């Protein structure tokens with residue numbers, strides 16, 4: 001792999017990214033056709049954060065955070081730093097000092113396909129972080145990798161400038177070219193869910209709200225009174 005730092009890639013609009021962040025991962029995931037989810041192994045370092053930002057990517061070697069230092073310089077207001085490793089790793093590549101530098105640059109959070117550390121400090125400073133591990137294991141700063149190259153996390157390809165949405169349910173990526181369409185679909189979904197919620201609050205059942213009774217007939221589901229069911233089986 002040839003080490004490279006790509007500067008100034010096109011980014012999604014940071015207001016659009018924030019709006020997707022407000023919708024949250026479950027809505028955005030559904031709105032883009034149930035794709036883009038990095039998987040349940042990506043957990044927040046502390047609960048309650050909800051962000052949407054534009055991806056700056058770093059490809060590091062396991063146990064080596066040199067390229068995070070390089071990536072910090074490429075991060076702008078509204079970005080989310082997305083860190084992958086060249087092979088599986090759980091080491092604590094990122095902690096409170098990196099968070100301090102990123103917060104100073106207006107970065108909204110970090111997503112790591114490896115370990116995070118200093119969790120208590122990250123919580124106290126309110127810097128959002130998602131990772132596949134929490135580990136005190138320290139790292140070296142020795143091997144060159146990539147910045148703003150496509151990276152794969154949880155089977156999803158994240159390109160620099162894509163939108164990353166993250167909350168207590170995990171992390172979802174939205175391709176930069178899909179952002180407008182996913183925003184529209186998310187808003188439509190939120191409106192539909194509001195109508196469904198109102199129906200549930202009034203006591204209407206999901207079976208009727210979603211028109212599933214006909215489906216049950218098609219599937220051959222039979223409603224049998226208890227006594228008849230018992231007699232047939234005795």
Ligand SMILES: O=C([O-])CC(=O)C(=O)O
Pocket residue numbers: 065092093094095096097098099117118138139
């Ligand atoms: O410096 C490191 O190796 C990572 C870390 O702990 C920090 O960012 O605070």
